[in-house]
Amino acid sequence: MSNEKRATGRVWLITGANSGFGQAIAEAAIAAGDSVVAAARRPEALDGLVAAHPGRVVPVRLDVTDGERIPAAVAEALERFGRIDVLVNNAGRGLIGAVEEYTDRELRDLMELHFFGPAALTRAVLPHLRAQGSGAVVQMSSMGGRFSFPGVGAYSATKFALEGLSEALAQEVVGFGVKVLIVEPGAFRTGFAGGGALAHATPIAAYDPVVGPVRTGLPDSDGKQPGDPAKAAAAILAALDAEHTPLRLALGSDAVDGVLGQLDRARKEAEAWEAVGRGTDFADLAN
Incomplete structure (x- = not known):
């Protein structure tokens, strides 16, 4: 028997909703009248959010x-509310190190979290958005x-990949009335830099002068960052509600x-280098 309960507002599916941007976006969505x-990997971490908004938040x-778990999670959302309106691929973590310091395992694990996981979840939700x-x-x-920049090559690589996928996705789904926002x-101040979400590759001393400042500076910045997560969440909702939602939205002055x-x-x-690039065409195509 279905436990479906029709939502009055939009229904958001947010990963990593127990902290940081995920929690801020969840709270902003609830304040807007949405569900x-x-x-989260540990749903018990969501107890406070669920208790504060009974019936509006489903853990x-x-x-x-875990690719096998993704379809079940989407099915649970649909069973409860009958629809999904906004998917937020937010779960993530950091990894500091020079490119030579990363292991294959570290690179693959981060790519699974920031690229393959979001890609699979997007594919699981898209049929419902298109319908x-x-x-x-x-x-x-x-x-x-x-x-x-030095020290964050692995992290950036995963995000570059996600952005490339999403730029194509945006053009593929716009005709179905579906928006994509990067x-x-x-x-x-999300706790990203100071908690368990930041890992370090095994250092090689030769890279200390260039990576060392990042290795120490990023954790030291925790709690002092200029960005306000609540304002970021509000900006995301505003961008989604805009008639012309941007493909990319940079947040924070930095x-x-x-x-x-x-x-x-x-x-x-x-x-x-424009002349050099253009000079590589066949001569008969030059004009």
């Missing part, structure tokens, strides 16, 4: 790297999904400055 299917056990003719997929990326936050700087550098470099 939330809150997914679901989900490790996004409704409406909905949205929110991919929580990072300013590190647009540009990278969120690129800078440094926010992210906005970084993205604009990267775009300027990329254009300058492309223009500097």
